[in-house]
Amino acid sequence: MSHVEETAEPAPGSLAELARRHGLRPAIARPRFPVYLRRLWERRHFVLTYATSRNVSKYSGSALGQLWQVITPLLNAAIYYVMFGLILGGSDRVPNYPAFLLTGMFVFTYxxxxxxxxxxxxxxxxxxxxxxxxxxxxxxxxxxxxxxxQLAISMGVLLLIVVLTGELPNWFWLVIPVVLVLQTMFNIGAGLILARLGSQLRDLGQLLPFIMRTWLYASGVFFAIHDKVVNRAGLPEWVATVMYLNPAASYIEWMRDILIGSHSPPPMVWLACLVWAVLALVLGSWYFWRAEDRYGRG
Structure with missing residues (x-):
């Protein structure tokens, strides 16, 4: 008995065969990864314009307008300062606690x-x-x-507050753009991963606030990690190390090291910032691209 093998070639005379013969391709076909990156770069003006227009329209209906970009994290920081700094006594063990807290809040909020x-x-x-x-x-x-x-405005306010709390500008402040570039690379990668997951998992939007709140409490925004984990809780040193390697904590600690003279995190946080930035950007871009032809379908 003879067996007829199936073939991937389109049937002669079909529309698919006619399209293939004339070099036509599906409009939603996923391009090769290098081609995709080139097309994304070609749309850079659209990306920038779209982002700017969203920023302008976001607060257009409120009386204070763009000031809410700064007021919101400041109000959050004020609430957390009362709770963690005054009521729970966090300010007693951390030098320059207002600058410590605000730096953590602004960096994590980004x-x-x-x-x-x-x-x-x-x-x-x-x-x-x-x-x-x-x-x-x-x-x-x-x-x-x-x-x-929005962060650019917030950072201007943060630097002013840091100076008012007694910290003087120095040459290390020139490293601030480096930290923000690495954090932005990480944020792009994380955003791409979550964009694909959000397009497939409808319940992600309900779970994300709880995930972000847990991440907030685990990133040392309100407390000094080593003092809280090792000195006060008596946990092993490796627990503090793991918390420092958390990407959000790494960027916060590096920024604090630059802005606050009395703050000195482990040197490994600088390397962690670099590794997380490259890893997230590369893996996030590849992971998002893999589903490019499925977004908006169904």
């Missing part, structure tokens, strides 16, 4: 808001995705740039 926005960037823009053909990574990337633009 990553938190980027990750949360990235998770909704695909599922919240289905009409745009289905109407226009463009690299879908443009959306989570635009959300990251939007948060970076």
């Amino acid at each position: 990553t938190q808001r980027t990750a949360t926005a990235g998770a909704k960037s695909i599922s919240g823009n289905l009409s745009l995705i289905r109407a226009l053909h463009f690299p879908r990574a443009s959306l989570p990337l635009a959300y990251t740039i939007q948060e970076l633009q």
Whole structure:
């Protein structure tokens, strides 16, 4: 008995065979990764314009407008200062606790808001995705740039407050852009990963606030990690090391090391910042690209 093997070639005379013969390809076909990155770079002006327009429109309906970019983290920091600094006595064990707390809040908020926005960037823009053909990574990337633009204002306020609390500017402040570039690389990668997960898991939006709150408490925003974990809780040294290697904690600790003269985290946090930035950006870009032809379908 003879067996007829199936073939991937389109049937003669079919539309698929005609399209193949004339070099036509599906409009939603996923391009090769290098080609995808090139197309994404070509859309950089769209990404920047989209991010800027979202920033302008976000607070257009409020009386204080763009000032909410600064007021919101400041109000959060004030609440946490009363709770953790005054009521729970955190300010008694940490030098310059206001600058310590505000630095942690501003740096963590940047990553938190980027990750949360990235998770909704695909599922919240289905009409745009289905109407226009463009690299879908443009959306989570635009959300990251939007948060970076807001951070620029917040950092200006943070530096002013740090000076008012007694810290003097020095040459180490020139490293601040390096920290922010590495953190932005990490945020882009995390946003891309969460964008794909958010497009597939409808319940992610409900779980993300709890995940972010847990991450907040584990990142040393309100307390000095080594003092809290080793000196006061009596836990092994490796527990503090693991907490320092948490990406959010690493960027916070490095920024504190730059801004606060009395703060000295382990040197490994600098290396952790670099590793997390490269790892997240590479893996996040590849992971998001793998599902490029499935976004907006179904």
